[in-house]
Amino acid sequence: MNLKPALLVALLASLVLLTGCTKPATWVGVTPGELVVCERLAVRIDGAWSRLEGTQQPKHDVWTSEGMPLDQLHFYTGLAEGEAFVPVKDRPADKPIPRFRKDMQAQDVVEMYEAFASRDGSVFKLEKLSPAKFADESGFRFEFSRVRKGDEVRTRGVAYGAIHRGELFLMVYEAPRIHYFTKHLPQVEAIAQSARPREKG
Amino acid sequence: MDRRDFVGTCSCCGAMALLGSALRAAQGWTPPPRIPRPSPKTDEGGLWALMDREEERLRQSSFLVRDAAISAYVHAITCRLAQAHCPDVRTYVVRSPYFNANMAPNGMMQVWTGLILRAENEAQLAAVIGHEVGHYMARHSVERLRDAKSRTAFAHVLGLVPVAGTLAGLGVLAGAFAYSRNHERVADQIGLELMAAAGYPPLEASKVWTNLLAELQAEKDWTGDASTRSLLFATHPTEKERQTKLEAAARALGRSDLDPRAPALRQATAPWRQVWLEDELRRRKFGESLALLDRLTAADPQDGQAAYFLGEAYRLRASDGDGERALAAYQKAAGLPGVPPEVHRALGVLYRKTGRLPEMREAFGRYLAARPDAEDAEMIRSYLTEGG
Ligand SMILES: [Zn+2]
Numbered sequence A: 001m002n003l004k005p006a007l008l009v010a011l012l013a014s015l016v017l018l019t020g021c022t023k024p025a026t027w028v029g030v031t032p033g034e035l036v037v038c039e040r041l042a043v044r045i046d047g048a049w050s051r052l053e054g055t056q057q058p059k060h061d062v063w064t065s066e067g068m069p070l071d072q073l074h075f076y077t078g079l080a081e082g083e084a085f086v087p088v089k090d091r092p093a094d095k096p097i098p099r100f101r102k103d104m105q106a107q108d109v110v111e112m113y114e115a116f117a118s119r120d121g122s123v124f125k126l127e128k129l130s131p132a133k134f135a136d137e138s139g140f141r142f143e144f145s146r147v148r149k150g151d152e153v154r155t156r157g158v159a160y161g162a163i164h165r166g167e168l169f170l171m172v173y174e175a176p177r178i179h180y181f182t183k184h185l186p187q188v189e190a191i192a193q194s195a196r197p198r199e200k201g
Numbered sequence B: 001m002d003r004r005d006f007v008g009t010c011s012c013c014g015a016m017a018l019l020g021s022a023l024r025a026a027q028g029w030t031p032p033p034r035i036p037r038p039s040p041k042t043d044e045g046g047l048w049a050l051m052d053r054e055e056e057r058l059r060q061s062s063f064l065v066r067d068a069a070i071s072a073y074v075h076a077i078t079c080r081l082a083q084a085h086c087p088d089v090r091t092y093v094v095r096s097p098y099f100n101a102n103m104a105p106n107g108m109m110q111v112w113t114g115l116i117l118r119a120e121n122e123a124q125l126a127a128v129i130g131h132e133v134g135h136y137m138a139r140h141s142v143e144r145l146r147d148a149k150s151r152t153a154f155a156h157v158l159g160l161v162p163v164a165g166t167l168a169g170l171g172v173l174a175g176a177f178a179y180s181r182n183h184e185r186v187a188d189q190i191g192l193e194l195m196a197a198a199g200y201p202p203l204e205a206s207k208v209w210t211n212l213l214a215e216l217q218a219e220k221d222w223t224g225d226a227s228t229r230s231l232l233f234a235t236h237p238t239e240k241e242r243q244t245k246l247e248a249a250a251r252a253l254g255r256s257d258l259d260p261r262a263p264a265l266r267q268a269t270a271p272w273r274q275v276w277l278e279d280e281l282r283r284r285k286f287g288e289s290l291a292l293l294d295r296l297t298a299a300d301p302q303d304g305q306a307a308y309f310l311g312e313a314y315r316l317r318a319s320d321g322d323g324e325r326a327l328a329a330y331q332k333a334a335g336l337p338g339v340p341p342e343v344h345r346a347l348g349v350l351y352r353k354t355g356r357l358p359e360m361r362e363a364f365g366r367y368l369a370a371r372p373d374a375e376d377a378e379m380i381r382s383y384l385t386e387g388g
Helices: A005-019 A106-117 A180-194 B003-007 B013-027 B043-060 B068-088 B113-118 B122-137 B140-146 B148-167 B170-176 B181-198 B204-223 B228-235 B238-253 B262-282 B286-299 B304-317 B322-334 B342-353 B357-370 B377-385
Strands: A026-030 A033-037 A041-045 A049-053 A060-064 A072-079 A123-134 A137-147 A154-164 A167-176 B090-094 B101-103 B108-112
Touching: A041 A072, A041 A180, A106 A123, A106 A137, A106 A154, A106 A167, A106 B342, A123 A154, A123 B377, A137 A167, A154 A180, A167 A180, B043 B090, B043 B108, B043 B140, B068 B090, B068 B122, B068 B181, B068 B262, B090 B113, B101 B122, B108 B113, B108 B122, B113 B122, B113 B204, B113 B262, B122 B181, B122 B204, B122 B262, B140 B181, B181 B204, B181 B238, B204 B238, B204 B286, B262 B286, B262 B304, B286 B304, B304 B322, B304 B342, B322 B342, B342 B357, B342 B377, B357 B377
Parallel strands: B090 B108
Antiparallel strands: A026 A049, A033 A041, A049 A060, A060 A072, A072 A167, A123 A137, A137 A154, A154 A167, B101 B108
């Protein structure tokens, strides 16, 4: 599926709106090697990635290799009890948004992510959920497929998650099923294997 | 008709005065002859061309339900209602958990799965389709097109489509067809006449309303949200009146002896109900979902599938006491026919959280026995070996 420029612009615009920043967020190249995501998750990378700067979300980082919206790598670093994948407040409109609870099991986290990934009517399907080491914990790994509502692009995704000292660490990679997903999967797996939590400074 | 259409969004609150004449006009009503394709040179022809493009897009959409059986079932209902117009109407079942149906002037009819899920019988589904066929037969969209107020909306849509392509959702187009209150009443009345003529008891139309209003109220009660849709009731007290009028008109038509065909709907939707209920819970409108599931479990207390999803709705809502409510619902569901094996997984997860390990192992064991290749089987197996 070829993406029309207007669609790309619209998707980028919606991304900027989603991330809620006041000044336009910009993509900045990530230097390969060791780095710490949001001061909480140390990873090692060797590929060419860009990260979105200026989102003003202290516990969420978004990266891309091919450029948005082609592929995206999200890090959620240390969500605490009551927090969600989007900023939430104590208002009626936010009541249905699922929030993290530290007694959540792997299934619950997957479901919480599913609610987030299908909030616009996209169709999310869990393909596989299994135990996996992540962030020094006995965590979990899941694979999913999705049909994005906006452009009906069929994507695949892989995620690693763990609850470390009552906080949720999750990294999610998602890319079009054709070509891009398998192209970057080995790199994403390597990043996940390298991930180590950092305690709050 | 999306829900906004059905419930009514128009700002013309003086419309009640028009009601009498609208109903009188509709009562002497006989189905019009088939609608010929308008000349492409006319404004109506332009509208048809626009809708033809939308229809092509819909045909390609991955949200279109392509199952022949369910599509044929719903289209057959359309045909029973549309009578001679049947060859001019195409029925598309669209996978979306919202209460929505709409009919474009070119005969493209969409019925969303959230609407089918909510119908208690075939007659209730026919009530909504009949209302839409009513708009079509009365060519309300053409009147809207020529109405000064909506011309701007159409111009907006016509201007938007070539630019944004796939982003121009059908909802945008549907918005341009926000019919007047008078059109709604005429479509209601035609819908009732078509129902009776097709052998459906017209009174079922008002039950669709009753259920829908109850769901919206339940959602408002849960969220405490005084905005958006609940505003509908604050600013449009006539909505309840519309329900009353519809019921009165249905009673006037009689025919309550007709069969609403509940088993037919149940049978046709059975292969899809689990997926649609899953979609329903993804909306996270737990007030609405719980009202729906309370209705389903009350209608058939032996329905294991509905009982399981009632538990799911409580678990996902996760308000005070919902954990206990979910557990009770799952335990009841586990002994009922038609319950999906996922009920044992749900029980296992709750037992694991509360440290009831023997019960956890038994529940997960039953789940894995039924679904050895489940997508989460590896994760579940790891729970069975933990703690020795
Ligand atoms: Zn209508």
